Amino acid sequence: MTKPLSSNAAEPAAGDVTVDIGAERIARVYAQAIIEAADRKGCRGQVLGELAGIVRKVLPAVPRARDVFASPRIGTDEKARMIDAITKGRTLPTTAHALHVLARHGRLGLLAEVVTSAERLAAELEGRKQATFTTAVPLAAAEQARIVTEVEQAVSATLAPTFAVDPDIIGGLVVRIGDTVYDQSVATALVRLGERLKKRSIHEIQYGRDRLSPA
Numbered sequence: 001m002t003k004p005l006s007s008n009a010a011e012p013a014a015g016d017v018t019v020d021i022g023a024e025r026i027a028r029v030y031a032q033a034i035i036e037a038a039d040r041k042g043c044r045g046q047v048l049g050e051l052a053g054i055v056r057k058v059l060p061a062v063p064r065a066r067d068v069f070a071s072p073r074i075g076t077d078e079k080a081r082m083i084d085a086i087t088k089g090r091t092l093p094t095t096a097h098a099l100h101v102l103a104r105h106g107r108l109g110l111l112a113e114v115v116t117s118a119e120r121l122a123a124e125l126e127g128r129k130q131a132t133f134t135t136a137v138p139l140a141a142a143e144q145a146r147i148v149t150e151v152e153q154a155v156s157a158t159l160a161p162t163f164a165v166d167p168d169i170i171g172g173l174v175v176r177i178g179d180t181v182y183d184q185s186v187a188t189a190l191v192r193l194g195e196r197l198k199k200r201s202i203h204e205i206q207y208g209r210d211r212l213s214p215a
Contacts, residue, residue, distance in 0.1 A: 027113035031121050133174075
């Protein structure tokens with residue numbers, strides 16, 4: 001059983017035989033601990049959302065913070081100061097505590113992997129399947145929600161969606177659920193969605209050309 005997240009969570013002791021079990025497995029251990037800690041406080045969704053926001057919004061926008069988190073050469077004290085600067089008054093204490101534990105154990109550089117693993121574990125616990133939606137053009141949140149709903153109906157499953165953009169997708173939409181990739185030949189709903197996105201992509205290209213054309 002995974003130990004709850006705490007400042008005393010144990011790493012291998014000096015003298016123990018250590019085995020490189022890989023970043024993914026290490027991330028899963030910490031992800032499980034974070035979920036358990038958040039569940040005890042009844043704030044799983046908020047904690048995962050805050051950690052995801054730090055990984056996907058804060059760190060890309062603040063190179064200094066990204067470097068501090070990632071560098072094994074930077075000491076725990078400096079990492080702690082950076083965590084406090086990012087989280088104080090902005091996140092739940094459980095979120096900040098999770099970051100401090102990762103820093104003390106030298107795992108803060110694995111934060112992105114930990115967040116991804118935690119999201120997968122949360123989806124499993126909630127009976128949702130991880131799904132990646134790759135579209136030819138960026139989508140607004142409302143359009144993403146509509147697409148998720150239609151695909152859930154097409155595949156008869158509740159999904160935990162992640163969106164990515166790849167302009168080279170010819171059909172406009174590719175959906176990966178677990179190890180299965182669905183293209184537009186699988187379901188009528190995907191055909192309809194793909195065609196809609198393809199038309200939008202063509203329209204945006206044409207609009208761009210019109211703007212560049214001389215008056």
